[in-house]
Amino acid sequence: MNDKALATSAAISGHVAVVGAGAMGRGIALVAASAGHTVLLFDAIAGTADKARTQLGRDLDRLVERGRITVDEARARLARIVPAAGLDDLRDVSLVIEAVVEDMSIKRDLFQQLESLVAPDAVLATNTSSLSITGLACELRYPGRFAGMHFFNPAPVLPLVEIVHGASTDRSVIAQLQATAVAWGKTPVVCGSSPGFIVNRVARPFYGEAMRALEEGAATPATIDALMRESGGFRMGPFELTDLIGQDVNYSVTESVYKAFHEDPRYRPCAVQQELVLAGHLGRKSGRGFYQYGDAAPAPEIDTAPAAPMPVRLQVFGRLGPAQPLVAMAGAAGVVVTCHDGPGHMDIDGLKLCLSDGRLATERAATEGPVALLDLALDYTNASRLGLAFADQVPDTMRATAIGLLQGMNKQVCIVDDVPGMVVMRTVAMLINEAVDAVYRKVANEADIETAMLRGVNYPLGLLDWLQRIGANHVLTVVQNLDRIHGDGRYRASPLLRRKAALASAHQ
Ligand SMILES: NC(=O)c1ccc[n+]([C@@H]2O[C@H](COP(=O)([O-])OP(=O)(O)OC[C@H]3O[C@@H](n4cnc5c(N)ncnc54)[C@H](O)[C@@H]3O)[C@@H](O)[C@H]2O)c1
Numbered sequence: 001m002n003d004k005a006l007a008t009s010a011a012i013s014g015h016v017a018v019v020g021a022g023a024m025g026r027g028i029a030l031v032a033a034s035a036g037h038t039v040l041l042f043d044a045i046a047g048t049a050d051k052a053r054t055q056l057g058r059d060l061d062r063l064v065e066r067g068r069i070t071v072d073e074a075r076a077r078l079a080r081i082v083p084a085a086g087l088d089d090l091r092d093v094s095l096v097i098e099a100v101v102e103d104m105s106i107k108r109d110l111f112q113q114l115e116s117l118v119a120p121d122a123v124l125a126t127n128t129s130s131l132s133i134t135g136l137a138c139e140l141r142y143p144g145r146f147a148g149m150h151f152f153n154p155a156p157v158l159p160l161v162e163i164v165h166g167a168s169t170d171r172s173v174i175a176q177l178q179a180t181a182v183a184w185g186k187t188p189v190v191c192g193s194s195p196g197f198i199v200n201r202v203a204r205p206f207y208g209e210a211m212r213a214l215e216e217g218a219a220t221p222a223t224i225d226a227l228m229r230e231s232g233g234f235r236m237g238p239f240e241l242t243d244l245i246g247q248d249v250n251y252s253v254t255e256s257v258y259k260a261f262h263e264d265p266r267y268r269p270c271a272v273q274q275e276l277v278l279a280g281h282l283g284r285k286s287g288r289g290f291y292q293y294g295d296a297a298p299a300p301e302i303d304t305a306p307a308a309p310m311p312v313r314l315q316v317f318g319r320l321g322p323a324q325p326l327v328a329m330a331g332a333a334g335v336v337v338t339c340h341d342g343p344g345h346m347d348i349d350g351l352k353l354c355l356s357d358g359r360l361a362t363e364r365a366a367t368e369g370p371v372a373l374l375d376l377a378l379d380y381t382n383a384s385r386l387g388l389a390f391a392d393q394v395p396d397t398m399r400a401t402a403i404g405l406l407q408g409m410n411k412q413v414c415i416v417d418d419v420p421g422m423v424v425m426r427t428v429a430m431l432i433n434e435a436v437d438a439v440y441r442k443v444a445n446e447a448d449i450e451t452a453m454l455r456g457v458n459y460p461l462g463l464l465d466w467l468q469r470i471g472a473n474h475v476l477t478v479v480q481n482l483d484r485i486h487g488d489g490r491y492r493a494s495p496l497l498r499r500k501a502a503l504a505s506a507h508q
Contacts, residue, residue, distance in 0.1 A: 009178070009179050010179055011179040012177075014093065014094035015039070016032045016037045016038070016040070016094070017039070017040045017084070017090040017097070018042070018098075019042050019087075019098045020044075020101070020127075021048045022052075024099040024151060024153060025052070025127075027154050027155030028151055029041045029052070029056070030081070031156055032097075032184065033078075035184040037080065041053065042083075044100070049083035053083055056078060060074035087114065087117060090114065090118065091117045091119075092119075094121075094122055094123065095180070096122065096123070096124050097125045097149055098125065098126045098128075099126075104136065107126060107131065108139055111137075111146070121145070123145050123146075124147075125177065126148055126149070127149060127151055128148060129197075130200070130257070132166070133147060133164045133165065133169070134193045143166065143168035145169075146166065146169060149161060149163060149181070159186055160187050160199070160451075161189075162197045162452065163177045163178055164191055164192070164193050164197055178190065189444060189451050189452045191443050191444040197443075198438065198449055201434065201443070202435045203431070204266075204267055205431050206431060206457075207250060208254070208269075210224050210237070210427060213419060213422075213423050213426065214239075214272055216417075216419045217417050221239040221300070222291075222300035222301055223303045223416075226302040227416070228427070231377040231378070231386055232428065233377075233383075233460035235460075238427075239290035242273070242283065243289035246283050251277050254273075264489075266434075266491075305407075313336045314335045314336070314346055315337075315338050315339075315346065315348075316346050318343050320344045320346070321471055321474060322377070322469055322470055323374055325380045325381045326380050350370060351401055352371045353371075353374060353402055353405075354373055354374065356421060356422045356426075357481060358429070360391075360485065361390055362418050365391030372394065372402045374388060376428055378460050384410075384411065385413070385414060386414075387422055387424065388402055388403065388413055388414070389415070389418045392418065403415075426478065426482060428466060428470070429479050430479065431453075431466075432475050435453065435464060436497045437494035437496065439496060450464055472497065472504040473504055473505060476501040
């Protein structure tokens with residue numbers, strides 16, 4: 001089948017079966033029924049499919065109350081969801097989506113039974129988050145019709161669906177599932193069967209780098225979260241988000257990706273999260289995780305620097321990369337700015353202020369004099385908070401000048417201890433490295449990786465766009481400095497990041 005034929009491939013019509021009526025199966029059944037399919041819902045535990053349908057009835061009632069759909073539409077959607085008494089009832093469906101427990105042998109057994117029941121052209125799909133699509137298909141007679149169709153929780157709300165091909169999946173089946181996802185109002189992306197697919201692989205550093213920064217004493221969880229939100233532009237910080245997801249759930253995704261990559265240090269879980277899980281501090285659901293919950297819980301305290309006087313003069317050397325807007329903002333705030341040629345940095349009364357490149361400020365100060373580092377922001381003009389780190393050599397009076405400069409531009413300032421790559425810079429550099437490496441390893445194409453991170457986890461900017469904004473050379477330098485300082489194999493730069501940096505240098 002050529003690409004034109006693939007692009008016009010038809011969505012699957014006919015009845016759909018969903019096997020497993022837990023959190024995901026229930027949601028997927030509603031998505032398919034809402035798109036007009038009759039959905040046969042089967043669960044191994046008798047009564048579970050009926051209970052799921054009752055729950056879906058309540059969910060639909062809420063949509064009616066909010067004016068999102070009419071009573072008639074809610075009734076029609078629910079009427080299309082039919083609990084099945086046994087697998088035999090599923091023989092006439094065109095598509096089966098499996099959402100049973102995450103267990104390779106249970107899923108394999110199930111698909112072997114299903115294969116002998118359904119028509120030869122029916123498509124078999126799994127909602128697995130972590131198992132190999134190739135491995136699940138290997139005992140099937142027709143593995144070409146088997147693929148991953150990975151929805152996110154809650155399936156009726158979240159738009160992204162990863163369509164995952166195993167080694168034997170027919171391209172026509174991938175095209176059919178893409179078209180089906182679109183017909184169901186979803187945003188499909190296509191990826192290969194590799195650990196974590198796109199989102200659960202590329203997002204690992206979002207959690208891992210924050211937890212490592214915490215372990216290294218960079219700042220408190222509330223301060224790191226505040227920087228990730230207000231400087232990085234992420235909707236939630238990594239600690240509040242993992243408390244919401246459940247520390248056990250997030251830890252087990254990390255662990256499964258780590259194991260699937262044969263214990264590659266890049267994906268190694270963090271001790272600080274393992275301790276929380278062992279203690280039963282699972283987040284919101286247990287009343288305590290990185291934060292405490294409940295009426296008596298203390299409000300998280302963000303370490304915001306106290307007010308400092310704004311400096312009178314600022315010297316700017318060269319260009320500051322993504323932080324360049326700060327120069328005009330300093331001028332607008334009444335600071336006397338003079339600009340010079342030279343390698344990009346600011347000078348405030350003898351204190352050198354540079355965008356973090358992964359080196360330690362203290363290391364640099366040994367040869368460069370007093371150094372302060374600025375953390376990355378998504379948008380320096382509109383960020384309400386910025387992170388600063390100081391070399392150990394910098395006296396308090398000098399620290400106040402850098403704090404005062406940023407406060408004069410209406411920024412809250414958080415002081416981060418002098419750790420490599422600070423908070424936002426190390427996280428975003430490692431996210432970009434992971435996204436680029438997924439492209440390099442042909443997990444998915446650039447466009448689908450951008451879409452996956454924007455639509456699947458609501459990142460404020462596509463990671464490949466972010467690479468352009470920061471500059472490939474700078475991102476590579478950050479990753480290489482992290483690698484040099486930590487030297488544990490975690491911070492290996494992707495060969496494609498090196499290529500992109502070399503290309504960018506050639507075009508300068
Ligand atoms: N929960 C999530 O956030 C999420 C997100 C994406 C994908 N997934 C994947 O979706 C799948 C289901 O996850 P869940 O959270 O809905 O699990 P769940 O535990 O809520 O539901 C699983 C259901 O499958 C049923 N079941 C078990 N074995 C069965 C069998 N052989 N035949 C029929 N039914 C069987 C169970 O009785 C249960 O009702 C897993 O593969 C999981 O990795 C989960």
